[in-house]
Amino acid sequence: MKQAKCAVLVSGxxxxxxxxxxxxxxxxxxHVKFSGVISSRPDAYALERGKKAGIPVxxxxxxxxxxxxxxxxxxxxxxxxQADMIILAGFMSILSEDFVRRYPRRILNVHPxxxxxxxxxxxxxxxxxxxxxARGVKVTGATVHYVNEIADGGEIILQKAVDVLPGDTPExxxxxxxxxxxxxxxxxxxxxxxxxxxxx
Ligand code: GAR
Numbered sequence: 001m002k003q004a005k006c007a008v009l010v011s012g013x014x015x016x017x018x019x020x021x022x023x024x025x026x027x028x029x030x031h032v033k034f035s036g037v038i039s040s041r042p043d044a045y046a047l048e049r050g051k052k053a054g055i056p057v058x059x060x061x062x063x064x065x066x067x068x069x070x071x072x073x074x075x076x077x078x079x080x081x082q083a084d085m086i087i088l089a090g091f092m093s094i095l096s097e098d099f100v101r102r103y104p105r106r107i108l109n110v111h112p113x114x115x116x117x118x119x120x121x122x123x124x125x126x127x128x129x130x131x132x133x134a135r136g137v138k139v140t141g142a143t144v145h146y147v148n149e150i151a152d153g154g155e156i157i158l159q160k161a162v163d164v165l166p167g168d169t170p171e172x173x174x175x176x177x178x179x180x181x182x183x184x185x186x187x188x189x190x191x192x193x194x195x196x197x198x199x200x
Contacts, residue, residue, distance in 0.1 A: 002031070003032060003033040003194070003198075004193075004194035005033050005035040005082050006034050006084065006190065007035060007038055007087070008020060008037050009074075010039050011040045011091050012044055012125075013044075014045055014090060015178060017050065020187055021055075025053075029187060029191050031194040032190050032191060035081040036055060036057070036078075038074065038078070039057070039059050039060070041062070058080070060076075060077050062093050071095070071096060085108070086106060087108045088107065088109040088110070090110075095107075095147065103147075104148075105196070107146065107147035108147065108193055109144070109145055109152070110144050111123075111128070112174065113141065113142070114141040116152070120153075126171070129173040132173065133164070133173065138164050142178075142185055143159045144186055159185070160180070162177050
């Protein structure tokens with residue numbers, strides 16, 4: 001069966017990468033082949049997860065480089081992975097318009113809120129949940145969307161709502177959103193996007 005070669009871009013712990021790896025190993029991603037894990041940080045634990053799963057790993061360091069240098073390195077890694085599609089799974093750097101335009105409907109991102117709420121510049125990781133709690137929303141969730149030149153503004157692929165509960169801290173809410181939404185949605189969206197790419 002033909003599979004779309006997929007590079008997963010990470011910056012941190014990599015629990016979303018793990019959800020993708022687990023879904024693949026469970027046979028739930030028949031059209032996806034993970035051809036590389038690329039980290040913007042050399043110390044990201046996600047790299048260990050990639051290695052353990054037998055996926056080639058790369059580092060394209062953000063720190064100490066210009067945006068242009070960083071993206072040139074990313075492109076070099078992506079070429080080595082022969083990537084047909086890219087998943088941003090806890091990837092904490094913004095990509096330039098030039099970069100994003102190279103991969104129309106081929107870059108997916110998982111965001112820990114119901115976009116367009118709590119999205120855009122400055123809304124990443126735990127900050128998203130801090131903002132949701134500060135605003136007092138009773139429902140939040142996760143979104144998987146295509147990446148375009150507007151931060152967190154691309155077409156939505158899947159969303160799932162998650163309750164905010166009394167006594168939630170940002171950390172508790174983050175964990176619930178991951179368990180109940182992100183780790184389920186991201187593999188589903190990856191398979192849907194891969195099927196679309198293979199039809200082109
Ligand atoms: C996840 O909650 C992901 O949605 C979020 O960072 C966390 C990474 O966790 N991403 C963003 O905020 C992107 N704007 P992980 O490294 O364990 O997958």
